[in-house]
Amino acid sequence: xxxxxxxxxxxxxxxxxxxxxxxxxxxxGLAWSRFERDNRALAEPGRITLTDDTDRELVFxxxxxxxxxxxxxxxxxxxxxxxxxxxxxxxxxxHYNIAxxxxxxxxxxxxxxxxxxxxxxxxxxxxxxxxxxxxxRLNPDAWDARYNxxxxxxxxxxxxxxxxxxxxxxxxxxxxxxxSLPGGGP
Amino acid sequence: MALMRSIALMLCLAAGALRAETAxxxxxxxxxxxxxxxxxxxxEHHLRLWLPDGAELVTPLLPSPGAVNDWLDLxxxxxxxxxxxxxxxxxxxxxxKGIRDPETAVIPPLAIAYRVGxxxxxxxxxxxxxxxxPLIPPATPDDKVMLRGDAHERQFPAQSAFxxxxxxxxxxxxxxLALASRFGLIPGLGRRRPFADACxxxxxxxxxxxxxxxxxxxxxxxxxxxKTHGKPVFPAMLDxxxxxxxxxxxxxxxxxxxFDASQRHFFEPGAExxxxxxxxxxxxxxxxxxxxxxxxx
Numbered sequence: 001x002x003x004x005x006x007x008x009x010x011x012x013x014x015x016x017x018x019x020x021x022x023x024x025x026x027x028x029g030l031a032w033s034r035f036e037r038d039n040r041a042l043a044e045p046g047r048i049t050l051t052d053d054t055d056r057e058l059v060f061x062x063x064x065x066x067x068x069x070x071x072x073x074x075x076x077x078x079x080x081x082x083x084x085x086x087x088x089x090x091x092x093x094x095h096y097n098i099a100x101x102x103x104x105x106x107x108x109x110x111x112x113x114x115x116x117x118x119x120x121x122x123x124x125x126x127x128x129x130x131x132x133x134x135x136x137r138l139n140p141d142a143w144d145a146r147y148n149x150x151x152x153x154x155x156x157x158x159x160x161x162x163x164x165x166x167x168x169x170x171x172x173x174x175x176x177x178x179x180s181l182p183g184g185g186p
Numbered sequence: 187m188a189l190m191r192s193i194a195l196m197l198c199l200a201a202g203a204l205r206a207e208t209a210x211x212x213x214x215x216x217x218x219x220x221x222x223x224x225x226x227x228x229x230e231h232h233l234r235l236w237l238p239d240g241a242e243l244v245t246p247l248l249p250s251p252g253a254v255n256d257w258l259d260l261x262x263x264x265x266x267x268x269x270x271x272x273x274x275x276x277x278x279x280x281x282x283k284g285i286r287d288p289e290t291a292v293i294p295p296l297a298i299a300y301r302v303g304x305x306x307x308x309x310x311x312x313x314x315x316x317x318x319x320p321l322i323p324p325a326t327p328d329d330k331v332m333l334r335g336d337a338h339e340r341q342f343p344a345q346s347a348f349x350x351x352x353x354x355x356x357x358x359x360x361x362x363l364a365l366a367s368r369f370g371l372i373p374g375l376g377r378r379r380p381f382a383d384a385c386x387x388x389x390x391x392x393x394x395x396x397x398x399x400x401x402x403x404x405x406x407x408x409x410x411x412x413k414t415h416g417k418p419v420f421p422a423m424l425d426x427x428x429x430x431x432x433x434x435x436x437x438x439x440x441x442x443x444x445f446d447a448s449q450r451h452f453f454e455p456g457a458e459x460x461x462x463x464x465x466x467x468x469x470x471x472x473x474x475x476x477x478x479x480x481x482x483x
Contacts (some may be wrong), residue, residue: 011365014364015361017361018358018362018364018365021354021355021357021361022354022358024350024354025351025354025357028347028350029355031351032347032348035343035344039341039342039344042341042342045339057339064336064338064339067336090340092337096337100334100335100336103333104333107328110328111328111329136226136280136282137259137261137280140226140228142226143226143334144334144335144337145226146226147321147322147333148333149226149282149284150225150284150285150320150321151331152284153283153284153285154286154331
C-alpha cells in the first residue's frame with residue numbers, strides 16, 4: 001500500500017493529469033462524432049454538399065458518385081480539386097481514378113472503331129497512361145494501376161505514318177510510273 | 187637466392203597489378219535478379235565504383251531522377267563514400283514498358299562522372315538485360331480484357347477515435363475518483379479519515395444549541411479516535427496511542443485537555459464551565475488540527 005502511495009502523483013499533478021485527460025477525451029469525442037457524421041455522408045455520396053472546407057475524402061466520394069452517374073467531366077473537375085492534397089496514398093487513388101475515367105472512355109472507342117478515332121483514342125490513352133504512371137510513382141505496388149496501364153499500352157494506337165513531304169520523285173509525271181505496254185505489242 | 191628472386195618478382199607483379207587496378211576506375215554492378223519483372227516494378231542496382239588515386243566523384247553531374255527513356259524512370263540515386271577509393275551508388279529504376287508477350291528489356295548504360303587531375307571523365311554502367319512479363323494473358327483479346335475498377339474512398343477511423351475517447355474518458359474518470367477519494371468525498375473509498383469525518387459532523391451541528399453541539403462533538407471526536415486507533419482510547423492509553431501514531435504527538439497537550447473536558451462533560455456535569463460555546467469552538471479547532479495531521483500521515 002505504501003508502495004502504491006509512492007507511485008501515485010501528488011494532488012496538483014493528479015489534478016493536472018485529470019484535466020489533460022478530460023481535454024484529450026473532449027478532442028477525441030469531437031473527432032469521433034465528426035468521423036461518424038462523415039461516414040454517414042460516405043454511405044450516400046450523391047447527397048454530399050461540397051464547400052471549401054469539405055474533407056478531401058468526401059470530395060473523392062462525390063467525384064466517384066458523379067463518375068458512376070456518367071458525369072465524367074464533373075468527376076474529373078472534382079478529382080482535380082484534390083489531386084495535390086493529402087497523403088501519397090490518397091493522391092495515388094485520385095490519379096488512378098482519373099486514369100480510369102480516360103481509359104474507360106478510350107477502350108470502347110478503340111475496340112469499336114479502332115484507328116478511325118485515332119486522335120481521340122490516342123489523346124485519351126496518353127492522358128490515362130500519364131495518370132497511371134503518376135499513381136505508380138506514388139505506390140509501385142498498386143497492382144490495379146499496373147494492370148490497367150498495361151491495357152492502356154495494348155490499346156495505344158500505332159504511330160501515324162509521317163507525311164512524305166520530302167518526297168523527291170525523279171519521274172516527271174505520275175503516268176511515267178505506269179507500266180508501259182509490253183514490248184513487241186501490235 | 188633463386189627463391190628470393192622469385193618472391194621479389196611475384197611482389198613486383200602484384201604491386202604492378204594493384205597499381206594497374208588503382209590506375210583505371212572500374213565499376214561493379216549488383217542486382218538481385220534479372221527476371222520476373224512487370225510493368226511498374228522497381229529495379230534496384232547497387233554499384234561499387236573503384237576510383238584511382240586523386241580521383242573523386244562529381245556529384246552534381248550524377249544522373250538526376252527522371253525519365254531515362256519512354257519506358258524507364260530513374261527514381262532514386264544515392265551515393266556513399268565507402269573508402270578512399272570506393273564509392274557505393276544505389277540506383278532505383280521503375281519500369282513502365284507495356285508488353286503483350288514476355289520479352290527481354292535492356293536498361294541503358296548510366297554515365298557516372300568523376301574528376302581526376304582537374305579534368306572530368308565518365309565511366310558507364312554496363313547495359314543490363316532483364317526479363318519482363320505481361321500481367322494480362324497474351325492470348326486475351328483486347329475487347330475481352332476487364333479493366334480493374336476504381337479505387338474506393340476510405341472510411342473515417344471513427345472506431346479508433348471512439349476507443350481513444352473511451353480510454354481518455356476512463357483515465358479522466360479515474361483521476362476524478364482518485365482526487366475525490368483523496369479529499370475524502372467518497373465514503374468507503376481511499377484513505378480513512380475519521381477526524382475529517384468528525385470535523386464535518388461538528389460543522390453540521392453549528393445551528394444546534396451549544397449543549398447539544400458539545401455533546402455530539404465530543405462523541406464524534408471519541409469515535410474518530412477509536413476509528414484511528416482501532417479501539418476505544420482512554421486517557422490512560424494515550425502513550426500507546428502516540429506510540430502507534432506519532433503524527434499526533436505534537437497535539438499531546440490538546441489531547442489531554444480534550445479528555446479532561448470530556449470527563450467533566452459526561453461524568454461531572456456540575457463542574458462544567460458555564461460558557462459551553464467556548465468549549466465548542468476549542469473542540470472544533472482541535473478536531474481540525476487532528477484532521478490536518480491525519481491528512482499528512
